[in-house]
Amino acid sequence: MKSNFYTIVYAAVLALVCATALTAVNELTKDAYAANLAAKKARNIMTVLGIPFDASTPAKEIVKISEDKVKTDKARSELYDTPVYYSDHPEYGRLWAIEFSGDGMWKPVEGLLCLRADMKTIHRITFYKQEETPGLGAKIADPPFQDSFQGKTIYDGAGKPGMALTPTGGKGKAHEIDAITGATITSGKVKDMLNTLIEKIAKVQAEEVSDVR
Numbered sequence: 001m002k003s004n005f006y007t008i009v010y011a012a013v014l015a016l017v018c019a020t021a022l023t024a025v026n027e028l029t030k031d032a033y034a035a036n037l038a039a040k041k042a043r044n045i046m047t048v049l050g051i052p053f054d055a056s057t058p059a060k061e062i063v064k065i066s067e068d069k070v071k072t073d074k075a076r077s078e079l080y081d082t083p084v085y086y087s088d089h090p091e092y093g094r095l096w097a098i099e100f101s102g103d104g105m106w107k108p109v110e111g112l113l114c115l116r117a118d119m120k121t122i123h124r125i126t127f128y129k130q131e132e133t134p135g136l137g138a139k140i141a142d143p144p145f146q147d148s149f150q151g152k153t154i155y156d157g158a159g160k161p162g163m164a165l166t167p168t169g170g171k172g173k174a175h176e177i178d179a180i181t182g183a184t185i186t187s188g189k190v191k192d193m194l195n196t197l198i199e200k201i202a203k204v205q206a207e208e209v210s211d212v213r
Helices: 002-048 059-069 074-080 137-141 143-147 184-212
Strands: 084-089 093-103 108-115 122-129 164-166 176-178
Touching: 002 059, 002 093, 002 108, 002 122, 074 084, 074 184, 093 184, 108 184, 122 137, 122 143, 137 143, 137 184, 164 184
Parallel strands: 164 176
Antiparallel strands: 084 093, 093 108, 108 122
């Protein structure tokens, strides 16, 4: 009995010490973790907007650079119901980086869609948060897939808003992207989350044109 009592006490004390240690470590690293998350987001925003930066720049400094070079459009953020950033590009004029998110096959996917000044042509896209199947759906985070969006449009030939991910890559159609082979569900999820955002963009554009008239 006495032996069992000491074992229980020892286990309880050990558990308390471990919990205290983990809490202390969490508190000590909390600020650094938050800074790294902010830096990751800043790097992604600047990347899609074509703003050059040194990848080795410390987290706090990269956030400061982003704050100096990237502006937030509060009005569009409210209209699109998602953060919208912009900067002026020497070749393409004003670029707009719009956050989007949606359900992936396993967990939420988050990214940024960057449009050129005409609000139709895709400059760049990034899927910076995803936990899709490695070697399949996870390819949405690979440069070849993301680069395939460059120069595409968010409207089809008839002017209808929306994009399609197809096995054939659209055979030259400006609004279609080559889907990832073997990742049908992820490709469908990506199409849905992008089209949800595109519909909002198109609706706002239509209202702006109507107001001008």
